[in-house]
Amino acid sequence: MTTARRSLLKGVASMGALSLSPLAFAQATSPATTPTSDRVFTPQTGKWRTFEVTTRVDVLKTDGVTRVWLPVPSVNSDWQKSENSSFSSNGVTRLRTDSLQSVQMLYAEFPASVDKPYVEITSRVQTQNRAPTANSPVIEDAATLKYFTRATSLLPTDGIVKTTATKAIAGANTDLEKVRAIYDWIVANAWREPKVRGCGEGDIKTMLETGNLGGKCADINALFVGLCRSVGIPARDVYGLRLVPSAFGYKELSGNSANLKGAQHCRAEAYIKGQGWMAMDPADVAKVMRLETAEWIKSNQHPVVKPVYQALFGGWEGNWVAWNMAHDLTLPQSKGDRLGFFMYPIGENNEGRFDSYAPDDFKYQISAREI
Amino acid sequence: MKYRASLCLWGIGLALLLFACQAHAQFEKKAWPKSFNAPPIEYTDLSGKTWNWQQLKGKVVVLNFWATWCAPCLEELPSLQTLQDFSDNHGVVILTINVKETPSKIQQFVTRNGFNLPVIADRQGEIAKKWAVKVFPSSMIVSAQGKPIWVVEGPVDWTSKEASEWLKVKFTQ
Numbered sequence: 001m002t003t004a005r006r007s008l009l010k011g012v013a014s015m016g017a018l019s020l021s022p023l024a025f026a027q028a029t030s031p032a033t034t035p036t037s038d039r040v041f042t043p044q045t046g047k048w049r050t051f052e053v054t055t056r057v058d059v060l061k062t063d064g065v066t067r068v069w070l071p072v073p074s075v076n077s078d079w080q081k082s083e084n085s086s087f088s089s090n091g092v093t094r095l096r097t098d099s100l101q102s103v104q105m106l107y108a109e110f111p112a113s114v115d116k117p118y119v120e121i122t123s124r125v126q127t128q129n130r131a132p133t134a135n136s137p138v139i140e141d142a143a144t145l146k147y148f149t150r151a152t153s154l155l156p157t158d159g160i161v162k163t164t165a166t167k168a169i170a171g172a173n174t175d176l177e178k179v180r181a182i183y184d185w186i187v188a189n190a191w192r193e194p195k196v197r198g199c200g201e202g203d204i205k206t207m208l209e210t211g212n213l214g215g216k217c218a219d220i221n222a223l224f225v226g227l228c229r230s231v232g233i234p235a236r237d238v239y240g241l242r243l244v245p246s247a248f249g250y251k252e253l254s255g256n257s258a259n260l261k262g263a264q265h266c267r268a269e270a271y272i273k274g275q276g277w278m279a280m281d282p283a284d285v286a287k288v289m290r291l292e293t294a295e296w297i298k299s300n301q302h303p304v305v306k307p308v309y310q311a312l313f314g315g316w317e318g319n320w321v322a323w324n325m326a327h328d329l330t331l332p333q334s335k336g337d338r339l340g341f342f343m344y345p346i347g348e349n350n351e352g353r354f355d356s357y358a359p360d361d362f363k364y365q366i367s368a369r370e371i
Numbered sequence: 372m373k374y375r376a377s378l379c380l381w382g383i384g385l386a387l388l389l390f391a392c393q394a395h396a397q398f399e400k401k402a403w404p405k406s407f408n409a410p411p412i413e414y415t416d417l418s419g420k421t422w423n424w425q426q427l428k429g430k431v432v433v434l435n436f437w438a439t440w441c442a443p444c445l446e447e448l449p450s451l452q453t454l455q456d457f458s459d460n461h462g463v464v465i466l467t468i469n470v471k472e473t474p475s476k477i478q479q480f481v482t483r484n485g486f487n488l489p490v491i492a493d494r495q496g497e498i499a500k501k502w503a504v505k506v507f508p509s510s511m512i513v514s515a516q517g518k519p520i521w522v523v524e525g526p527v528d529w530t531s532k533e534a535s536e537w538l539k540v541k542f543t544q
Contacts, residue, residue: 193505193506195505195506195507195524195525196505196506197505197507200505201500201505203500203503206407206500206503209404209406209407209503210404210406210407210503211404211406212404212503212505214505215505336495337495351473351474351475352473352494352495353471353494353495355438355440355471355472357440358438358440358471358472361473361476
């Protein structure tokens with residue numbers, strides 16, 4: 001077991017130490033039906049929710065052996081407990097783990113003789129909100145922290161990435177100030193681009209070189225993570241799925257539990273000494289700015305945006321499950337390239353890898369229910 | 372009565388025309404970012420023909436990124452086909468790049484719709500990534516000197532006067 005993996009598991013031990021606020025519960029569970037001027041977004045820790053998430057893949061067009069990989073909740077921390085999974089299929093299935101990056105997945109293989117391959121998995125998970133007030137931060141060892149400052153294929157940490165980050169943090173002294181400066185830089189300069197497919201590609205060097213900082217969560221939060229890493233601050237993307245509506249009435253921060261096919265969402269974390277891993281989601285700030293109202297809001301002080309802008313620096317809502325934090329993942333038995341990230345069902349046959357965003361030939365349904 | 376019906380038909384026709392124009396008008400044209408290096412064109416299309424800069428020197432190239440799931444792409448492709456049909460003597464070459472679909476699916480689509488545009492299968496999306504494509508359809512207009520000039524995101528009527536102006540980069544860049 002690597003130190004990185006241990007760090008994910010260690011968080012479970014500190015769960016009991018989190019503070020509990022009845023007022024916070026009331027705020028977190030009352031759907032907001034308030035007008036623009038009274039919007040509230042104040043996720044607080046303390047209330048665990050249990051969900052079952054079901055993914056079913058049907059491969060409509062076969063050509064030789066078909067292989068499918070499905071992400072399984074793999075994160076155990078003070079904000080998520082990943083529990084058991086059950087599955088069924090007309091192929092051969094195995095739960096596989098990438099031990100280096102602590103990624104669990106369901107691998108299904110179907111011989112050419114299987115006419116209509118299918119695989120279905122249901123995973124149980126507990127989640128809770130995050131807030132910057134957690135009083136028992138996870139303390140990471142040096143190797144883990146170094147691991148989360150490394151460059152990956154989509155997150156180079158030199159050249160234009162480092163130059164950009166260095167400019168963004170000018171005048172900041174502590175790591176917290178630097179992270180704040182990068183968060184603010186992202187919110188000020190990147191924007192939600194609804195026309196981008198899926199959650200984006202997360203190719204941050206190209207984003208910076210082209211000056212096109214429009215994208216979705218895998219672009220915008222990857223940019224945040226890359227900028228942090230380039231100036232030596234440990235940071236990581238957390239890839240997952242929105243499960244249910246936001247308790248605060250933000251439609252753009254909600255999932256429709258009956259149909260979560262397009263609800264994939266990645267978040268980020270940055271490590272601050274003394275505070276541990278802090279939740280970060282500048283991509284969702286950008287999403288609210290662009291899409292929550294008919295008007296594209298350009299100010300983070302707008303009453304619709306401000307609560308989200310403030311809360312998503314250090315907090316997030318537990319209406320979302322994390323799959324994993326992996327980058328550059330090699331799928332077992334795959335003939336395709338490594339994945340930049342693993343957030344969607346993946347499939348391959350003799351003709352190569354399916355397009356996970358084009359459900360014609362590679363049909364999948366994802367749903368969730370709260371227990 | 373006949374007059375009214377005729378007027379009504381004209382009205383519907385005009386509305387459809389306006390709708391079609393509007394649909395095509397939803398594009399964004401930007402200058403190619405100076406700080407971003409264009410990748411070399413060295414591709415083989417589905418017919419086995421290879422394309423590279425040496426062959427294309429002196430010609431304006433339109434690189435169009437598309438996929439069959441993308442409705443605006445399908446709306447745009449006929450106008451690219453028309454552009455090709457009528458631009459043989461004007462030094463414009465159109466290369467379409469299908470992103471992440473299987474050759475059999477692309478071939479089926481192309482045959483069914485009677486297109487004979489060169490189609491390059493970007494099976495893993497690597498070509499799109501190198502050209503920084505985020506939105507479909509996207510088109511790059513490359514000058515006769517091999518320099519990308521324009522990036523156009525969204526569907527374009529390539530038979531329009533506006534688009535024909537863009538293709539004059541051959542003489543100006």
